[in-house]
Amino acid sequence: LTYFTGAKVKPIGVEISSFGMALPDEIESAVQLSKKIGRSADWIKRRSGVLNRHISNISMPELAAKAARIALGDGPRPDLIINASGVAYQVLPDTSVFIQQELGFEGIPSFSIHATCLSFIVALQNAASLIETGVYERVLIVSADLGSRGRNFDEPESAALLGDGAAAVVLEASESASLLAYHFKTWPSGAKHTEVRGGGTRLHPQNPKTTHADNLFSMNGPAVFKMARKLGGPMIQELVDKAGLKKSDIDLVVPHQASGFGVRVYTRYGFDEDKIVNVVAEQGNCVAASIPMALVSALQSGRIKSGDNIMLIGTGAGLSIGGLILRW
Amino acid sequence: LTYFTGAKVKPIGVEISSFGMALPDEIESAVQLSKKIGRSADWIKRRSGVLNRHISNISMPELAAKAARIALGDGPRPDLIINASGVAYQVLPDTSVFIQQELGFEGIPSFSIHATCLSFIVALQNAASLIETGVYERVLIVSADLGSRGRNFDEPESAALLGDGAAAVVLEASESASLLAYHFKTWPSGAKHTEVRGGGTRLHPQNPKTTHADNLFSMNGPAVFKMARKLGGPMIQELVDKAGLKKSDIDLVVPHQASGFGVRVYTRYGFDEDKIVNVVAEQGNCVAASIPMALVSALQSGRIKSGDNIMLIGTGAGLSIGGLILRW
Numbered sequence: 001l002t003y004f005t006g007a008k009v010k011p012i013g014v015e016i017s018s019f020g021m022a023l024p025d026e027i028e029s030a031v032q033l034s035k036k037i038g039r040s041a042d043w044i045k046r047r048s049g050v051l052n053r054h055i056s057n058i059s060m061p062e063l064a065a066k067a068a069r070i071a072l073g074d075g076p077r078p079d080l081i082i083n084a085s086g087v088a089y090q091v092l093p094d095t096s097v098f099i100q101q102e103l104g105f106e107g108i109p110s111f112s113i114h115a116t117c118l119s120f121i122v123a124l125q126n127a128a129s130l131i132e133t134g135v136y137e138r139v140l141i142v143s144a145d146l147g148s149r150g151r152n153f154d155e156p157e158s159a160a161l162l163g164d165g166a167a168a169v170v171l172e173a174s175e176s177a178s179l180l181a182y183h184f185k186t187w188p189s190g191a192k193h194t195e196v197r198g199g200g201t202r203l204h205p206q207n208p209k210t211t212h213a214d215n216l217f218s219m220n221g222p223a224v225f226k227m228a229r230k231l232g233g234p235m236i237q238e239l240v241d242k243a244g245l246k247k248s249d250i251d252l253v254v255p256h257q258a259s260g261f262g263v264r265v266y267t268r269y270g271f272d273e274d275k276i277v278n279v280v281a282e283q284g285n286c287v288a289a290s291i292p293m294a295l296v297s298a299l300q301s302g303r304i305k306s307g308d309n310i311m312l313i314g315t316g317a318g319l320s321i322g323g324l325i326l327r328w
Numbered sequence: 329l330t331y332f333t334g335a336k337v338k339p340i341g342v343e344i345s346s347f348g349m350a351l352p353d354e355i356e357s358a359v360q361l362s363k364k365i366g367r368s369a370d371w372i373k374r375r376s377g378v379l380n381r382h383i384s385n386i387s388m389p390e391l392a393a394k395a396a397r398i399a400l401g402d403g404p405r406p407d408l409i410i411n412a413s414g415v416a417y418q419v420l421p422d423t424s425v426f427i428q429q430e431l432g433f434e435g436i437p438s439f440s441i442h443a444t445c446l447s448f449i450v451a452l453q454n455a456a457s458l459i460e461t462g463v464y465e466r467v468l469i470v471s472a473d474l475g476s477r478g479r480n481f482d483e484p485e486s487a488a489l490l491g492d493g494a495a496a497v498v499l500e501a502s503e504s505a506s507l508l509a510y511h512f513k514t515w516p517s518g519a520k521h522t523e524v525r526g527g528g529t530r531l532h533p534q535n536p537k538t539t540h541a542d543n544l545f546s547m548n549g550p551a552v553f554k555m556a557r558k559l560g561g562p563m564i565q566e567l568v569d570k571a572g573l574k575k576s577d578i579d580l581v582v583p584h585q586a587s588g589f590g591v592r593v594y595t596r597y598g599f600d601e602d603k604i605v606n607v608v609a610e611q612g613n614c615v616a617a618s619i620p621m622a623l624v625s626a627l628q629s630g631r632i633k634s635g636d637n638i639m640l641i642g643t644g645a646g647l648s649i650g651g652l653i654l655r656w
Contacts, residue, residue: 101516
């Protein structure tokens, strides 16, 4: 894209001041899943890298609110709620309303940002810009997805990946921490590689042409990886350039937990395996919730300290590639 | 809400540098609709205030791209595309990808902002903050909705309102024009008053409990108006206070074209009828596209001149009320 100048951008003084995660109690093992998709547990583990996934028996807004309540703690109520999830609870109103309802609030501005699996990264940049321009002070960003409900058991490769989960953060202005750089691009030539074709005006639920499979998740993994491999390297280099950093300055990579391979692939871009957060084996691919869940997992295990350069990064349906770097 | 201080906020130097609108050729009159919903043409006109609505025979991204191409004209390609529509084309990827695809672009960042009928207002503030903080320079915002496809002919009151249309604007930094103020609030206690319950994880298309009506638009008009009447007046006062203006300083009110009554109601808040853009009789309620369509209609008819204070305002499913004031 012609717009990238290679120049360092101006950091925005914001910090994730608190955070929370909600993992459903019920766990589905590879053995349990194997009966549903007609593949062995070994095949599932080898191909997807996912050993266990959590399955929610509560609604998406209820799961989202669990994570949000932990993030909010005893602090004041947020002055903005952004839902940054991959799949909506219903078509109208937008899902942020139902998350606010579960939290028991009234009158808080709320809306959704949808950039498929990268919704959290896009929402974080939007929230940072809104805070920097004085529009809001304390923004709650919530990502929650029930990936398991969109599984197509006739497509074992993608059905083996998906799981349920939620994470939330509070973003506020900061004098020390900052968002150093953000980079995001979308290539519609990859739109067909990752889809849920139904649910909107294209293949409406009432449309007799809409098939069972149209309403479920479908992914052409090899096609996604082919595009991502070509585009990912330059994107990451541009992101660290924008931050005025080198790759070796990144203390922790928090990737989208697309699959076992989709996490390990960051070693090919020059990051040591021990600097890459990898929780896919126990969480699966939780769509837009995966990136903040991986971030919260790293925070909970003490892997992030003040002054660290933390890179959130991933690919999403679109095809989009995006990332940002936080100075903690 | 405790956060509003009554203080004037800092303006953001942005302008709508170009714009476009797409109205489908096919028009459905009240007489034609009367056969579908079992009400007379007079009943439709009297109750809804909508004489004609446009019906699209092309897809939502195609209609969106028509408006976007007019807005972009011969200018450079945008460095961000925001889809600010009420209903998605499909669940994944998000709809902005398909609009970019129709425009023939590759590699432009794109995502969706969803705040139901107020998506355009929320997207405009997000885009302004992104521009002000140096993240993007030329943002294309597109709102397109095929409201006619969500009509429930067994609910004549709401089916009489909806129509199809699209509008797009380009937002850029400006030294003269500005976004003076923005105000937006959401009350989940009104969530049930305006709904499309299906299409997401709540009442999934595959769920045997999902009914025909769940996948179509439903509105309890009297309940919406009761909430809006109570909350709207203070919201509008807070918005003009934030801009450091008085209501009499507003040169043009561009309301959501909810219904004939939903447009005329702004006279009750102290605005003269000739300062309120009213295109609902010929366009109907085009969900999130209605506000930018009304704005572009006013621009095309020469009603907006440099230095004018233009207020965009509306209520949306949520229930949300939101508005912003542009110094043109």
